[in-house]
Amino acid sequence: MKTVCNSSADIHIEMETFCRFQLYFYEKTIPLTFPQLLQLRQQLLQLTSPNNLYRIIENENCALLFVADKKELLFLEVPSLIALKEELLFFFSFDTNNILI
Amino acid sequence: MNTIIRKQISIHPEVMDLLNKQIAMEMHASAAYLAMASWCDQRELLNSKELFYKQAEEEREHAMKFFTFINDNGGAAISPSIDSVNNDFESLKAIYEKSLDQEIAVSDSIKKIFKKARTEDDFVTEVFLQWFITEQAEEEDKFRSIIDIFDLMEGMPLKMIDERIPTE
Ligand SMILES: [Fe+2]
Ligand SMILES: [Fe+2]
Numbered sequence: 001m002k003t004v005c006n007s008s009a010d011i012h013i014e015m016e017t018f019c020r021f022q023l024y025f026y027e028k029t030i031p032l033t034f035p036q037l038l039q040l041r042q043q044l045l046q047l048t049s050p051n052n053l054y055r056i057i058e059n060e061n062c063a064l065l066f067v068a069d070k071k072e073l074l075f076l077e078v079p080s081l082i083a084l085k086e087e088l089l090f091f092f093s094f095d096t097n098n099i100l101i
Numbered sequence: 102m103n104t105i106i107r108k109q110i111s112i113h114p115e116v117m118d119l120l121n122k123q124i125a126m127e128m129h130a131s132a133a134y135l136a137m138a139s140w141c142d143q144r145e146l147l148n149s150k151e152l153f154y155k156q157a158e159e160e161r162e163h164a165m166k167f168f169t170f171i172n173d174n175g176g177a178a179i180s181p182s183i184d185s186v187n188n189d190f191e192s193l194k195a196i197y198e199k200s201l202d203q204e205i206a207v208s209d210s211i212k213k214i215f216k217k218a219r220t221e222d223d224f225v226t227e228v229f230l231q232w233f234i235t236e237q238a239e240e241e242d243k244f245r246s247i248i249d250i251f252d253l254m255e256g257m258p259l260k261m262i263d264e265r266i267p268t269e
């Protein structure tokens with residue numbers, strides 16, 4: 001089964017099986033488990049907090065991020081950092097009206 | 102896509118973020134009470150010292166309740182960093198006043214999560230938080246009545262006041 005999460009061609013998440021996901025990040029394809037996705041979401045929320053984003057823009061203008069239990073390293077410029085965060089937030093957004101009841 | 106996430110996690114991700122913040126708050130409260138316990142311990146205020154050591158343990162237990170709740174429901178609990186713990190106090194009364202302020206802040210924070218859970222239809226978290234709502238009301242009441250003792254016994258030696266403080 002393949003379910004595409006978002007429309008962005010460069011950055012998107014697909015579901016492979018019940019507990020296996022793929023992150024497509026430009027030319028990279030990174031297999032991720034659900035806990036690894038949760039961890040990535042947390043890291044991105046932290047990196048894009050107003051203070052941290054300001055610090056990144058004021059300094060090196062990019063960030064390095066370990067993903068998949070430190071097996072992969074992503075180089076993120078500010079636009080791709082924000083795009084990846086948006087993708088993760090979209091992935092984790094759920095409308096409870098549709099599913100809980 | 103929504104249903105995919107729902108199959109992995111039973112609590113709302115944004116509610117989970119607030120629950121993680123709550124873990125940090127409980128652990129900070131635990132550390133704050135430990136500092137208060139030490140202040141009392143050094144001054145041989147036996148009842149107060151016992152109360153605050155107990156409080157420190159209790160707050161850690163609260164943090165652990167949130168911690169296991171998040172992980173048990175498919176989320177990711179985060180072990181927090183605890184900074185700026187105050188170890189400097191002016192008086193025993195000030196310590197109890199600070200404790201009440203801290204408990205009120207915790208109550209407000211829990212109510213905030215409760216509201217968020219309600220708007221997101223996260224009933225699992227809502228039910229889980231009910232215990233904490235009651236617990237916080239008890240905690241606030243405990244410190245309020247201790248502060249009353251100080252007012253009633255104003256001018257009395259500190260150790261006599263301390264002897265009147267209930268340790269349970
Ligand atoms: Fe607590
Ligand atoms: Fe408390």
